[in-house]
Amino acid sequence: MDVARRNNVTVTGNPGGRTVVLAHGFGCDQNMWRLTLPALVDHYRVVLFDYVGAGRSDLSAFSEKRYSSLDGYSQDVVDICEELDLCDAVFVGHSVSAMVGVLAADRAPERIGALVMIAPSPRYIDDDGYRGGFSEQDIDELLTSLESNYLGWSAVMAPVIMGNAERPELGEELTNSFCATDPDMARVFAHTTFLSDSRDDLKTVKVPTLVLECTQDAVAPREVGAYVHQAIPGSALVTLDATGHCPHLSAPEATNEAITAFLARLR
Template identity: 80%
Template sequence: MRIRRRNNVTVTGPSDATTLVLAHGFGCDQNMWRLVAPALAQRYRVVLFDYVGSGGSDLSAWSEARYSSLDGYAQDVVDVCEELELDRAVFVGHSVSAMVGVLAARAAPERIGALVMVAPSPRYIDDEGYRGGFDAEDIDELLASLESNYLGWSSAMAPVIMGNPDRPELGQELTNSFCATDPDIARVFARTTFLSDSRDDLKTVTVPTLVLECAEDVIAPREVGAYVHAAIPSSRLVTLDATGHCPQLSAPEATTAAIVDFLEARP
């Protein structure tokens, strides 16, 4: 029960069905899955949680030392899976959580049997032979702006990340989520996210994997989805006819359908 309280764990859906663990990205919480989780819970057991430092988690359990690397977030995932005694669950990770899922699956292979990567990126900074979408100066400026004026940064960046300018309510929802996060915790999570490089970790993935990308995404462009797909031999790449970095909000029906199709196609 300690882990359930610490990570604000909620479980819905049939208890005897395949278990899906849905993990949110930077600046968000489990509410980001609110348009997808109910539909999935009609046929699957759905586990939602908040990383320590996010949403309804126990903020007193947060430490900069632990959460300055993606391994700290992966340990949260492993802890939740062990608390619920999960056996080869399907981990659905949005954005940076896609890479967290890779680390968790490697740390506890008996707990995670498949991965769904929603708008993943193993590295956000361009490198020789690799396009992540940002150069180093872009990320330095982004982090400096976030650290100097987090609320202002949230108001400016959330609509850009969300995309869909014709649906401003989506950008406002992401803005509200960012602004609800403690700025000191957000600063650490942001640096952990945008300075990470998980490209080599992709080689360790051996479980069935769905790479789910959007047709237009300023945070994880199509080149990134192609890179992740090529790096994981057992993966399937699906491009949603959707814009922005949060298809679970902007295109929930298509996101749900892609996940279900992947799960139903597994042996």
């Protein structure tokens, strides 16, 4: 298995610095980190990749069975870490990738030494005593709409997810990213993402962790950030002065400042 080709792995930055792995969320690819890279490359070795089905990944490597659970995506992360022989890397995961990072750190603790979780959600559906932001009916309707017309769904949902309606170019970028993702593979990833429940997995986190949330986020409300923070002992919670679910695009300066301050404390 050619892991580098499968996940379109890119390595850049300072080869002598600590490794930072950047993991994109649903419907995105590694290009979404372009505004984060300038804040990291001088001091850190940076690894980027695309999940299978996204960006320039090897589509022939897709397996619905493997990617019907977050375990499949976390195994991809572990494979990449092993291929590059990473040790004590910092895993930065956006949205669902934050939970993928939790699973990967538990699976290969020697490979991942810290976590940065950007707009994480361990469960999107509300439950007794837990607010995920969506009812079960909301998610059923979302997935039904996605399956019936993925491109139409993307055009409607991407701007909602991005937020920042006064900056339509951001919503357009996310729409284009969604539309560039293989629809069948996106369907599997969407089901895996929006039906996941990783709350119990948060208990396994034993590494320094930064949780980043936005003041307003249609996908991961602030109750979710508080829940993740409380579930991970010793974690730090930073509320960014940002709206939407993709602060690394909508508020890169604030996001980068929070990430680099956390990285500096790890030294």
